[in-house]
Amino acid sequence: MVSPELYVALRHSHLGLVSLSVALFALRGLGALSGAAWPLRPAARGLSVAIDVVLLLTGVSLAVGLQVSQAWLPVKLGWLVAYIGLGSLALKRAPTRAAKALAFVLALGCVTMLVGVARAHHPLGWFA
Template sequence: MDYYYLIKHLHVTAVGLSITLFLIRAYWSIVESSLLQARLVRILPHIVDTVLLVCGVILAAMIGPNQPWILTKIVLLLVYIGVGTIAIKRGKTRRTRAIAALISVAVFVYIVGVAIHHDSASWFA
């Protein structure tokens, strides 16, 4: 049985869930909704992102070490996480959180382009 496609499908599903949960949480942060404090809202994204990361590491190991685009994805993931925390938690004003959310989504879209094209130039390849 080829586990690559099973893990890739799980990874892509987690990607979709992760960005959906991010968008919801970022919106709630911008409008200062109390829903952001719900227990499920605080826990579920971490579970989904853990699945996403574990699958990504397994896929990277299966693909092999000589893939510069994977390093690009890792660096951009760190940027996405950092800016995402500003969008959801650390931004002091609504405007700051909104701008950080837009930057996070742009970085996310770039990461998807890197993954699809297997090229660090992403959509510009």
């Protein structure tokens, strides 16, 4: 169990990193859709990876420290895996611009659902 002070610090860090990560993904996705080269350059990719690694570490720390084992956590992780896969398609792997755009919109939808599950602490998220 984590102390209340550590919990607050981890939670605020996690929420801030979520905001940074999603904002950077949105910017990179819009850049990729417009045909810009910078979203795939090492600096942009490296920053994204660095933010996401620390984000993952804070999330794991919260889950372990709070001994979270509710039914909503695997659902949240499922949305995360879908977001990562769709984000990869949106930024690089989809063969056409239309497919990249669709993957981008679907990835942002996954984030929306992931946030809903996390906020509600319920597998149905916004629909609970």
